[in-house]
Amino acid sequence: MPVFSLGSKLKALFSKGESLEDFYDDLEDILIESDIGVKTSLELITILKDKKIKAKDELGVLKELRDIISGYIKTWDMELERGKLNVFLVLGVNGVGKTTTIAKLASYYKKRNSVDSVLAAGDTFRAAAIDQLVFHGDKLGMKVVKQKPGADPGAVIYDSIANAKAGGKELVIADTAGRMHNKANLVRELQKIDKIVTAKAGEVNYRKVIVIDATTGQNGLRQAEIFHEAVGIDGVILAKYDSMSKGGIVVPVSRELGIPVAFIGIGEKYEDLIPFNKENYLNNLLDID
Ligand SMILES: Nc1nc2c(ncn2[C@@H]2O[C@H](COP(=O)(O)OP(=O)(O)OP(=O)(O)O)[C@@H](O)[C@H]2O)c(=O)[nH]1
Numbered sequence: 001m002p003v004f005s006l007g008s009k010l011k012a013l014f015s016k017g018e019s020l021e022d023f024y025d026d027l028e029d030i031l032i033e034s035d036i037g038v039k040t041s042l043e044l045i046t047i048l049k050d051k052k053i054k055a056k057d058e059l060g061v062l063k064e065l066r067d068i069i070s071g072y073i074k075t076w077d078m079e080l081e082r083g084k085l086n087v088f089l090v091l092g093v094n095g096v097g098k099t100t101t102i103a104k105l106a107s108y109y110k111k112r113n114s115v116d117s118v119l120a121a122g123d124t125f126r127a128a129a130i131d132q133l134v135f136h137g138d139k140l141g142m143k144v145v146k147q148k149p150g151a152d153p154g155a156v157i158y159d160s161i162a163n164a165k166a167g168g169k170e171l172v173i174a175d176t177a178g179r180m181h182n183k184a185n186l187v188r189e190l191q192k193i194d195k196i197v198t199a200k201a202g203e204v205n206y207r208k209v210i211v212i213d214a215t216t217g218q219n220g221l222r223q224a225e226i227f228h229e230a231v232g233i234d235g236v237i238l239a240k241y242d243s244m245s246k247g248g249i250v251v252p253v254s255r256e257l258g259i260p261v262a263f264i265g266i267g268e269k270y271e272d273l274i275p276f277n278k279e280n281y282l283n284n285l286l287d288i289d
């Protein structure tokens with residue numbers, strides 16, 4: 001599958017030598033196609049027009065785009081608050097990479113901070129989801145708190161916090177179901193979980209992160225919107241960045257929803273999760289060497 005390349009499309013556009021109006025129209029289409037979002041793309045075009053950036057000035061356009069987009073993207077290092085229990089609730093629609101990302105996060109904090117996580121099997125919607133987390137917990141040598149399929153996810157997460165506290169652990173990473181019978185149910189369920197953990201806000205550093213699949217396109221923005229409205233999201237992890245997409249979706253998520261980017265997933269192995277680096281990301285997005 002070819003990699004969608006905003007940079008190569010831009011290069012082709014520059015070599016077209018069309019009128020300034022057509023250039024801006026085409027540029028707008030290219031930006032939207034690269035998941036930057038309609039609103040943000042229009043905003044970018046307006047700024048370029050205002051600055052009277054010339055279509056022929058390839059480097060000038062790229063530099064300008066890079067600078068503006070850079071200002072749009074917020075980042076978050078997702079460091080642990082030491083000496084305290086950290087609770088990371090991992091959200092996202094089904095199949096985006098939540099459970100795999102949880103295992104990667106547990107592995108990351110083990111390496112970085114020598115911290116063992118307690119993994120909470122909060123996706124009680126499917127038996128296989130619990131088994132998948134247990135599989136990772138066994139491989140990583142980390143405790144998994146679970147109940148039977150169909151159990152109340154809030155209770156599982158409550159137990160995992162109690163378990164972590166009793167064991168002197170500093171981190172709980174909680175899985176959640178990305179699907180329910182319908183959206184209203186999903187939102188209600190998440191709000192219940194959120195209430196339970198928020199009640200412990202004084203004692204724990206509670207953070208909510210959404211996993212977005214880089215290959216799902218602009219739908220990722222809608223997903224982030226729904227979860228953000230439901231419980232308020234602190235950060236995004238972009239999974240499957242190694243696949244064909246260049247991850248333009250984090251631009252509108254950051255710009256339009258104000259959600260910072262924490263990590264990117266670049267494969268299926270535990271070590272394939274790296275802190276988001278804005279410079280590298282922008283160079284890759286725009287194909288700048
Ligand atoms: N290439 C690649 N694959 C990934 C990445 N992250 C997750 N995956 C794969 O995506 C698939 C789905 O991942 P899961 O972690 O099961 O996703 P989930 O969101 O927990 O899915 P549900 O529990 O079904 O809602 C698996 O095959 C993962 O190996 C990534 O960064 N890169």
Ligand SMILES: [Mg+2]
Nearest residue numbers: 098099123129
């Ligand atoms: Mg899962």
